[in-house]
Amino acid sequence: MSDTSILLMIFGVSVVSLLPRMLPVAILSRWEFPQLLQKWLSFVAPAVLGGLAALSILAPKGFIHFSPSNLYLWACIPTFIVAIKTRSLFYTLLVGIITMALLYNFAGI
Amino acid sequence: MIKNEELLTGIKDAFPIVLGYLPLGFAFGVLANQVGMTVFQAGLMSLMCFTGAGQYIAIGVMQAGGAIFTIIMANLLVNLRYLLFATSMVPHLKNVPPSLATLLSYGLTDETYAVAMTRYQNHEATASYMAGLNITSHIGWISSSLAGAILGTFISNTDKIGLNFALPAMYICLLVFVVGKRSDALVAGISATLCLLFGFIFPSTMANMSNIIIATMIAATLGVVIDERY
Known part of the structure; x- marks a missing residue:
């Protein structure tokens, strides 16, 4: 791709990736959401995180990998426990990353 | 009006996100370099787009010799979910001036969304907090992309030090929070x-x-x- 094409591509991607994030905030800020819609929206965060967590563990490389050789599956067990017990993002990340490093280097799967 | 305490909390809350972005941004920089993008172009893309999945797709399509149009359409699809994310955040942003809230939503990603929504459960949203969280995360994304584009050829495997599990661990923790x-x-x-x-x-x-x-x-x-x- 030529330099001009690359810049054009970056500009185009910028528009389509930023508009969906900024438009709703710009348009809906003054709008009072109906009760039912507010309730529905309150479930979006748990649903999104459930989906993201599941995909990042069971499809870490972009395709579903549901088997004991998936290290992410093993690493998520202590991570979940620490998250529930400590409710600290720092300790959860620490334990998750260390577990993963140990598994990667020593599990030999 | 900048509230220092809120700004600092935002910056602090962005640290785990930045940690997770390091390997991802770095990998993007390395790949961008390989498909012939300059360091400047790679950095510019991370500055103007801030979409991990979308940027990887762009690299993939470029590698396959695909068209700009394909890259843009794929990115439109990948980023549609933010319509939903942003809309669900709006009810929390009552005390942030709309124009500022819109501008700061530039930095809305899966990760900043998750962290912010967790905080808004029991704290009021402020522009200072949004700025601290989103801008710090974005700087982390841009600098790791630049580092990847510059150093790409020297360092290869961040999996060895477990960094590939930073984002999954963060999703797990935030899931527990929300x-x-x-x-x-x-x-x-x-x-x-x-x-x-x-x-x-x-x-x-x-x-x-x-x-x-x-x-x-x-x-x-x-x-x-x-x-x-x-």
């Missing part, structure tokens, strides 16, 4: 199952992440129904 009542847990479980199911039956939804949008919409609807009953 689940407040039984119906939240049910919704998260339903969404996770549907997400995997759609991804399994229609693998193409994995690449553009439309499985997350569909699963979220169904699960949130079921959540409303469940919540009414119990």
Whole structure:
């Protein structure tokens, strides 16, 4: 791709990736959401995180990998426990990353 | 009006995100370099787009010799989920001036969304907090992309030090945070199952992440129904 094409591509991607994030905030800020819609929206965060967590563990490389050789599956067990017990993002990340490093280097799967 | 304490909390809350972005941004920089983008172009893309999945797709299409149009359409699909994310954040932003809230939403990503929504459960949203969180995360994304584009050839494997698990660990923790009542847990479980199911039956939804949008919409609807009953 030529330099001009690359810049054009970056500009185009910028528009389509930023508009969906900024438009709703710009348009809906003054709008009072109906009760039912507010309730529905309150479930979006748990649903999104459930989906993201599941995909990042069971499809870490972009395709579903549901088997004991998936290290992410093993690493998520202590991570979940620490998250529930400590409710600290720092300790959860620490334990998750260390577990993963140990598994990667020593599990030999 | 900048509230220092809020700004600092935002910056502090961005650290785990930056940690997770390091390997991802770095990898983007390395790949961008390999398909012939300059360091400047790689950095510019991370500055102007801030979409991990979308930027990887761009690299993939470029590698395959695809067209700009393909890259832009794929990115439109990948980023559609932010319509939903941004809309669900709006009710929390009552005390942030709309123009400022719009501008700061430039930095809305899966990660900043998750962290911010967790905080807004029991804290008021402020422009200072949004700025601290989103801008710090964005700087982390840009600098790791630049580092990858510059150093790409020297360092190869960040998996060895477990950094590939930073984002999954963060999602797990934030999931634990946002689940407040039984119906939240049910919704998260339903969404996770549907997400995997759609991804399994229609693998193409994995690449553009439309499985997350569909699963979220169904699960949130079921959540409303469940919540009414119990």
